[in-house]
Amino acid sequence: MLLLIAGVASWWLVLARESRRVAQEESDRQTALLLREIDAHNATDAQLQRAKEAAEAANLAKSRFLTGMSHELRAPLNGILGYAQVLQRDPAMPLGRREAVEVILRSGRHLLGLIDGLLDISRIEAGKLRLERTECVFPAFLDQIVRLMRPQAEDKGLRFECVVQSRLPDIVHVDEKRLRQVLINLLSNAVKYTDSGRVRLRVRYARELMQFDVEDTGPGIPAEDLERIFLPFERSWAGERQADTGTGLGLTVCRMLTHVMGGELQVQSTVGEGSHFGLKLFLPEVRMLSGDPHVPGVVLGYRGAPRRLLVVDDQVAHRRLLRDMLEPLGFHVDEALDGEACLAAVAAQVPDLVLLDVTMPGLDGWAVRAALYARQPQLPVIMVSATVATLDAAAVAGTTRFVAKPVMLPELLLRIGQCLNVEWITEPAGELAPLQDTPATLDIVLERDDADALLELGAMGYVKGVLVKLDEIQARLPRAAPLTAHLRTLAAGFRLKEYQQVLKRHVRHAQAPE
Known part of the structure; x- marks a missing residue:
């Protein structure tokens, strides 16, 4: 029994030693595999980091390209849209040419929207829109x-x-x-x-x-x-x-x-x-406007003493454009070609408002703005720039007085009004006098088929069909010219709600008993 017990104990010791040896070998093998896997992960991580840096550099280059391209396109658009607005306000402009100017304005605004769209793609991808x-x-x-x-x-x-x-x-x-x-x-x-x-x-x-x-x-x-x-x-x-x-x-x-x-x-x-x-x-419905953000109607001028403005821009064409926009409204406009000239002009005579470009040789717009505020803390300044990235800088600087190029006159006047608190003299923009319910007008009787056709075309929003139908009615009923002329004006202006109201009022009167 002692020999048997001694043999079992010896065999157990041998097995334990062999197990420890096998376990150590397996541990060493697994450790080596793990180290190799760690090295592979490190190599992969380094490649991913290099790829990330390359992607970030490419994205930064793309953003710089889009920003630069936006600036280069906005600068000439400023002249196109700016002078189109000046011509649109010229009372001597013939009607046919006025329509051509409106086409230039619409097309220019559409092109401006496309430029903004290029920047939007970058902002959306970056989650910054x-x-x-x-x-x-x-x-x-x-x-x-x-x-x-x-x-x-x-x-x-x-x-x-x-x-x-x-x-x-x-x-x-x-x-x-x-x-x-x-x-x-x-x-x-x-x-x-x-x-x-x-x-x-x-x-x-x-x-x-x-x-x-x-x-x-x-x-x-x-x-x-x-x-x-x-x-x-x-x-x-x-x-x-x-x-x-x-x-x-x-x-x-x-x-x-x-x-x-x-x-x-x-x-x-x-x-x-x-x-x-x-x-x-x-789109939640709002019952009433909390405030009109636009200057109502067409601005003809302002009430009160003449105001002096200083336009600072290194581009002569941009300075002259702002002068041509603002001088017809009664402003005195002075010009400065850079930051040093601006500071000198303000030292000689303090203006009521400064329109300051951002990108200029020497002192840029932000440096000039800081110098102006140090000397004249109450002097209002409106920053003007074709670089959209300046919007973010304006937000960081804590100013909301910013106008982007191309300069749109309503936005510019809105900012000037906010800074100077001026009272604008305006003319209603394109408002038409309502049709008067006089007996002579209401005596014009249309055939029921004609009235129904006009109502149906108006409900469809088919303006071209309305105009064709009105021409046909006027050719058959020359005495209906006052009514058809007014309906034609409303339809051509896409004022279909008023068009329907006028036509229904006429139909009700025509059907009323004697």
């Missing part, structure tokens, strides 16, 4: 969209229709700029890719949910391309056949902006029949 929700007068907003798109559609021989399918709110809370950007892009694509037929914009509103439907009779989009068209630089087969294909970023920006605004953008299409883009957004 901020919505600026304000109170928007929705009927006027929709009117602007229709006025911009209808001529483009009619130039291609297309029928452009705006159909309102429900009551629309008078005022909504929305980022007006972003919503306009999305709608114009969708409608522009519909017009671009449709060769015949129509482009229709349907609008309906229910429970603070706004639905926009853009329909066309174009070539359509294959099912396999319905998601691909929202990718950057991607187009469907219909887009590849177009000579003017654009950059391939429009729908990408539209979907990104829609998601940022908390909405939904969908597309349905049938090849050979057309496409349907549906935009759904939550």
Whole structure:
């Protein structure tokens, strides 16, 4: 028994020693594998870090390129849009040329929106895009969209229709700029890719949910391309056949902006029949404006003593543009070509307001602004720049007095009014006198079929059809000229609500018993 016990004990000791040896070898092997894996992870991490640095450098280069390109495009646009506004206000401008100037203004504003869109892509990708929700007068907003798109559609021989399918709110809370950007892009694509037929914009509103439907009779989009068209630089087969294909970023920006605004953008299409883009957004209704952010009407001047302004800009054309904008309104405008000249001019005679460019040789605008505030703390200064990045600098500096180039006169006057507290002398912008319900006017009787046709065309928003019908009625009933002329003015101005009211009032009077 002792020998048996001694043998078992010896065998147990041998097994324990062998187990420790095997465990040590396995531990050494696993440690070596782990060290090799750590080295591989370190190498991978180093590669990822180098790739991240390269991507950040490329992104920074892209941002610098976009910022620089934006500045270079905004500078010439400042002259184009600025002098277009000056010509628009010239009372000696012939009517035909005035319409041409308005086209220049609309096209320039659209180009400015495209420039801003390039910067938006970078901001959205970086998560730095901020919505600026304000109170928007929705009927006027929709009117602007229709006025911009209808001529483009009619130039291609297309029928452009705006159909309102429900009551629309008078005022909504929305980022007006972003919503306009999305709608114009969708409608522009519909017009671009449709060769015949129509482009229709349907609008309906229910429970603070706004639905926009853009329909066309174009070539359509294959099912396999319905998601691909929202990718950057991607187009469907219909887009590849177009000579003017654009950059391939429009729908990408539209979907990104829609998601940022908390909405939904969908597309349905049938090849050979057309496409349907549906935009759904939550737009809360506002009962009344808390304050009008714009100068009402057309500014003719201001009341009170003459005010002296100092314009500081190293570009002669930009200084003269601001002078041509402001001197007809009664301001005395002095000029300075750089920061040193500005400080010298202020030391000689303190102006009421300084319009200060940001990018100048020598002292830049921020340094000049600091020097002015040190000498004249109460002197108001408005910063003017074509560099959009300056907006962020203005926010950091704690100033809201900033005007971006191209300078738009209403915004400039708004800032001047805030700084100088001036009382503007204005003229109502394009307001038409209402139709007077005189017996002579109301005695004009239209046939019931004509009245019904006019009401139906107005309800559809088909302004071109309304004008054609009015010409036909006036040719048959020359004595109806006062009524048809007023209806034509309202329809051409897309004041369809007033158009319907005037026509219904006339129909009720014509049907009233003797």
